[in-house]
Amino acid sequence: MSVSPQLAQLATWMAGHFNNLHQAIAEPVWFANIHVYQCPLPWSVFQGIGFYVEQLYDIYPDQPYRQRVIHLFETPDGIRIQNYALGSPEAYKCAGRDLGKLASLAAAELELLPGCAVQVEWTGSCYRGRSVPGKGCIVERKGRTTYLYSEFEIGADYFHSLDQGRDPETDQVVWGSLSGPFRFVKKQDFSCYLPRWS
Incomplete structure (x- = not known):
């Protein structure tokens, strides 16, 4: 298995448990205290780098x-992140605190989410990602059709993330943060669980 230096660095920075307690304390009206777990998957799932992601x-x-x-x-345009749904999410519930649950996860359990991809670029000091153009990641919420717009920035010890559901016709924000990105700090490093690559 072979991985480029940039892809390896991005995966290393992504692997971990993140939390925004400092932000939730400073701005409790706008930001809840949230945990994000980005857990490395066995190489066999994609014959490449994958993560189980859980937020609570x-x-x-x-x-x-x-x-x-x-x-x-990797693509000719840089690194891309493709999203998948789990066929049986209950089987992996709270795997962020019990990584052993992920050992049996297989590609056959996953459903590709069309249009739900993020293009990533290296800025020279961090990685930034943004939803691919096209408004193709459709999310039905509370009887309304929206498309998911996502962007993030990640460094060695932080992860800033913005997810918004927008109206396909007007681009108005229907759900999600109206006060900027969630600002997470890495609390635990999971990079030791990444597959070894040459």
């Missing part, structure tokens, strides 16, 4: 509100 509120530690799988790979 601090007050509900056993009730993740988002579970997904992502695949990191």
